[in-house]
Amino acid sequence: MMRNVILVGFMGAGKSTVGRLLARRLGRCFVETDAMITAREGRSIPEIFTDRGELYFRQLEAEALDALAEKHGHVIATGGGFPCGPGVMDRLLQLGTVVWLAADFDAAYARANRTGGRPMLAGRSAEDAAALYRTRQEIYRRAHLSIDTSHLTIDAVVGRIVRHLRDRERRPEAGGASPEAPAPADLAAGIGERREGDG
Numbered sequence: 001m002m003r004n005v006i007l008v009g010f011m012g013a014g015k016s017t018v019g020r021l022l023a024r025r026l027g028r029c030f031v032e033t034d035a036m037i038t039a040r041e042g043r044s045i046p047e048i049f050t051d052r053g054e055l056y057f058r059q060l061e062a063e064a065l066d067a068l069a070e071k072h073g074h075v076i077a078t079g080g081g082f083p084c085g086p087g088v089m090d091r092l093l094q095l096g097t098v099v100w101l102a103a104d105f106d107a108a109y110a111r112a113n114r115t116g117g118r119p120m121l122a123g124r125s126a127e128d129a130a131a132l133y134r135t136r137q138e139i140y141r142r143a144h145l146s147i148d149t150s151h152l153t154i155d156a157v158v159g160r161i162v163r164h165l166r167d168r169e170r171r172p173e174a175g176g177a178s179p180e181a182p183a184p185a186d187l188a189a190g191i192g193e194r195r196e197g198d199g
């Protein structure tokens with residue numbers, strides 16, 4: 001069964017942009033948990049937050065997680081808070097190859113504010129947003145593959161992911177347990193890899 005590729009990371013890290021391009025390049029379906037939720041609710045994410053509050057939104061995310069279990073071979077972009085619910089990251093690590101797009105805070109924050117529609121940033125100071133970012137790093141860092149997107153083009157990020165997937169395919173005997181040795185350029189760009197199955 002073809003494994004999913006699941007993108008995680010803070011708001012503004014580029015999950016949607018990278019995910020769409022990655023899916024196209026791999027010839028896979030692209031889904032976004034936020035889009036699953038807005039389609040189901042018939043209203044936007046900011047509207048859901050305003051009308052029903054964050055807790056309700058997190059319940060919808062939990063339902064979306066159950067729906068993800070039905071997907072195979074998809075590229076899945078998650079909302080920034082999606083992997084942060086109790087036990088969620090454990091399940092994502094089972095559902096596919098989890099890739100953390102790890103933009104630095106300033107880059108992600110600026111981008112998220114520029115594109116807007118982020119209720120988690122509305123009414124939060126930059127300091128509070130940075131604190132949220134730091135807390136979430138601890139969860140995101142459990143991903144199978146992490147890529148610092150701050151100084152990479154979208155194309156380069158997609159290329160790294162494709163290479164990682166191909167490398168895993170080529171070494172099925174390792175059960176995907178052998179990480180590709182990062183090239184020096186990757187290290188400079190802050191790209192790190194960890195073994196799948198490390199949990």
Ligand code: S3P
Pocket residue numbers: 009010011012015034045078079080081082112117118119120
């Ligand atoms: C959220 C991130 C958003 C969206 C919602 C909550 C968060 O997705 O799911 O506004 O808690 O970080 P993006 O990461 O695509 O902005």
